[in-house]
Amino acid sequence: MNKMIMVDPGILATVPDKGRIGHQGEGFLNSGAMDAYAYEYGNALVGNYPSENKASVEFAITGGVVEFTAPTVVAITGARVEPTLNGEAIMQDRPFYVQKGDILNFRHLLEGRFAYLAVAGGVQVPSILGSQSTSISVNLGGFHGRQLAKGDRICIADYQQIEQIDSRLTKTKIDIPSSFLQQDSLDVVPGPEQEWFDQKEWRKFVTTPYQLGQHINRMGYRIAGPELSFKSENLLSGANLNGGIQVSRDGKLIILLADRASHGGYPVIAKVIAADLGVLPQWPVKKALQFRQVSLEAAWEQLRIQANATDEIYHAHLWHLVTPSRMMAERIRMLYQQQ
Amino acid sequence: MEPKMKMAGDTCINLEFPNVMSEEVSERILSIARRIEALHIPGILDIVPAYREVSFMFDPLVIDLDNFKEILAHELMLKTQNQSVRTTSVFEIPVLYNEKVGLDLKEVAGIHDLSIDEVIDLHANREYRIYMLGFLPGFSFLGGLDPPLHTARKATPRLEIPAGSIAIGGEQTGYYPVTSPGGWQIIGQTPLKMFDSQQPTVIFHAGDAIKFLPIDE
Numbered sequence: 051m052n053k054m055i056m057v058d059p060g061i062l063a064t065v066p067d068k069g070r071i072g073h074q075g076e077g078f079l080n081s082g083a084m085d086a087y088a089y090e091y092g093n094a095l096v097g098n099y100p101s102e103n104k105a106s107v108e109f110a111i112t113g114g115v116v117e118f119t120a121p122t123v124v125a126i127t128g129a130r131v132e133p134t135l136n137g138e139a140i141m142q143d144r145p146f147y148v149q150k151g152d153i154l155n156f157r158h159l160l161e162g163r164f165a166y167l168a169v170a171g172g173v174q175v176p177s178i179l180g181s182q183s184t185s186i187s188v189n190l191g192g193f194h195g196r197q198l199a200k201g202d203r204i205c206i207a208d209y210q211q212i213e214q215i216d217s218r219l220t221k222t223k224i225d226i227p228s229s230f231l232q233q234d235s236l237d238v239v240p241g242p243e244q245e246w247f248d249q250k251e252w253r254k255f256v257t258t259p260y261q262l263g264q265h266i267n268r269m270g271y272r273i274a275g276p277e278l279s280f281k282s283e284n285l286l287s288g289a290n291l292n293g294g295i296q297v298s299r300d301g302k303l304i305i306l307l308a309d310r311a312s313h314g315g316y317p318v319i320a321k322v323i324a325a326d327l328g329v330l331p332q333w334p335v336k337k338a339l340q341f342r343q344v345s346l347e348a349a350w351e352q353l354r355i356q357a358n359a360t361d362e363i364y365h366a367h368l369w370h371l372v373t374p375s376r377m378m379a380e381r382i383r384m385l386y387q388q389q
Numbered sequence: 390m391e392p393k394m395k396m397a398g399d400t401c402i403n404l405e406f407p408n409v410m411s412e413e414v415s416e417r418i419l420s421i422a423r424r425i426e427a428l429h430i431p432g433i434l435d436i437v438p439a440y441r442e443v444s445f446m447f448d449p450l451v452i453d454l455d456n457f458k459e460i461l462a463h464e465l466m467l468k469t470q471n472q473s474v475r476t477t478s479v480f481e482i483p484v485l486y487n488e489k490v491g492l493d494l495k496e497v498a499g500i501h502d503l504s505i506d507e508v509i510d511l512h513a514n515r516e517y518r519i520y521m522l523g524f525l526p527g528f529s530f531l532g533g534l535d536p537p538l539h540t541a542r543k544a545t546p547r548l549e550i551p552a553g554s555i556a557i558g559g560e561q562t563g564y565y566p567v568t569s570p571g572g573w574q575i576i577g578q579t580p581l582k583m584f585d586s587q588q589p590t591v592i593f594h595a596g597d598a599i600k601f602l603p604i605d606e
Contacts (some may be wrong), residue, residue: 075438077523121487176588239396284539291401294398315542316546318397
């Protein structure tokens with residue numbers, strides 16, 4: 051079995067895929083990659099098709115140092131890092147070929163908070179309820195239900211051969227359309243309890259700049275800024291939305307994210323659009339956070355753009371990964387041909 | 390009372406009833422959720438029933454939303470006379486009610502001008518219907534909390550509530566199966582392990598009932 055060794059997993063590394071979707075009604079957390087777009091195009095870069103939902107490694111707050119025990123293709127996306135392979139500088143947002151004994155170092159994050167290491171064929175951990183994602187708070191899924199530790203050996207796909215053209219690999223031009231670095235505002239649509247807030251409060255919400263609060267983690271980000279008031283009624287608990295902006299009785303905002311509990315009862319004034327769900331987690335502390343209302347159509351169009359970009363990236367990959375089963379199929383074919 | 394269809398953000402649509410706990414509405418919601426699930430509509434990623442709404446999570450790049458809204462409207466028109474008959478069970482859960490583990494027990498008593506013993510009497514030894522599962526694996530949302538105990542959620546949610554805590558939030562009561570953040574008022578604790586990640590199976594179901602039995606240390 052091919053392994054990736056966590057020489058240094060950094061502060062918080064876990065195994066996500068796009069999430070354990072479909073069981074929120076039984077209380078299971080969605081979890082999954084915080085920056086879904088970076089995770090998706092990372093997979094596309096290494097030749098994993100989106101619908102395959104291959105697992106990657108998410109590095110939060112810091113990057114890490116990883117050693118490989120056999121050849122494969124990897125890519126680093128998400129937060130900006132300065133990666134080196136065996137001491138030599140390489141680029142992120144590009145696929146590159148690693149061999150046995152290679153050491154990949156991307157410990158320091160320059161910008162952003164979540165970096166993704168995608169690997170050809172994906173990280174191999176058991177699938178629970180259709181997903182390989184880790185839900186740390188309930189010790190479920192991913193790598194033994196926990197964050198990665200120094201020395202952990204993570205199984206990845208075994209490739210006997212990678213038929214590739216080295217020079218073409220590093221010169222591949224791939225356009226990543228939009229980056230979290232370029233956004234100054236977060237697009238939102240009205241939430242299910244928007245009418246609990248009067249017009250004045252909504253205007254306050256979309257015109258005043260907020261910023262990240264003190265407590266931020268994979269479950270949600272507290273947001274600092276002007277408090278919002280709403281009608282005095284207790285809301286019966288309902289399903290929590292990823293990106294849902296809930297307001298507690300003290301008027302403070304919390305934006306719910308990947309590891310949020312499946313249900314909650316604070317009113318949701320707005321929701322960060324799905325396409326921007328990766329932008330918020332990477333948002334710098336102290337940078338002004340402006341919420342900008344957009345239409346549903348505009349929200350969907352942005353998702354379409356991202357899906358098309360990921361698709362294009364996937365189709366640009368220039369190598370064939372030969373798995374043991376394909377080699378066996380090839381041998382059987384040759385046996386038949388000899389007859 | 391007729392529900393309304395309402396967008397809940399860009400990747401979810403809700404079928405929403407008025408914000409009032411009702412067994413009849415709950416049965417209707419569960420029935421609609423089951424029937425829509427059986428249709429296996431492309432683009433529907435998850436169906437999440439709650440107290441007074443059912444949420445349909447969808448992939449905007451796959452679903453035909455107008456068509457789905459028509460299907461929902463059609464479902465609502467069907468008379469729901471054929472309630473599926475299921476056997477339901479009552480589960481008894483031992484609870485230690487005291488100020489040490491019931492972090493808000495004194496405050497809740499104070500808010501309602503009751504003694505701590507009176508709070509315990511009103512909370513324990515009665516059957517609470519499970520309206521839905523959710524929030525966390527192993528968590529059941531219970532209805533039937535005596536009105537004198539209805540207590541608003543905390544203004545500022547706690548960052549950490551111990552596993553096994555028994556709590557009240559608005560007109561709901563329930564327990565935290567694992568340590569988690571939360572805004573409910575904690576009045577006791579159960580020694581039972583309500584969720585085991587090694588065996589992530591679901592024992593209780595919506596429609597069953599739970600009873601809390603007071604114990605001593």
